[in-house]
Amino acid sequence: MNLEDLIPTDEICTRYKIERTFVSSLYESGLIEIVTVEETEYVHCDEISEFERLRRLHYDLDINVEGLEAIQHLIGQVKKLQKQNQKLKNRLGLYE
Incomplete structure (x- = not known):
């Protein structure tokens, strides 16, 4: 991985004006992947569009992380x- x-x-949190706990909760739920390199956590650029979608659902529609998990599961089923x-x-x- 390059x-x-x-x-x-940290840059994502600053750019999108969100709390670090939100990114952590997405990772803990398996909704996004975080890569740790030399004690710094990163998100792959391919996951940014998915992150942005989850962020909009959470902040604009006030959907909690459990709801995001359910939505993600349903979207996966629809795609299948x-x-x-x-x-x-x-x-x-x-x-x-």
Whole structure:
């Protein structure tokens, strides 16, 4: 993992004006991944869009971390069903 692709959690907290405990609670819930390098915690740049979505849900809609976990689970199920639906459509297309 390249250090250039990592964003320090302190910088994220400053930039988005959020508490460090929110980032920690997302990590503890498994909603985002935090990488520790030389005692500094980082979030991979690929996870920033997911973090921003979770932040908006939490701060704008006042959804707690448990609610975010439920939403994340449901979104995962929807994506899984969409893939399964697409596979079935592809199979059905062979017979038409």
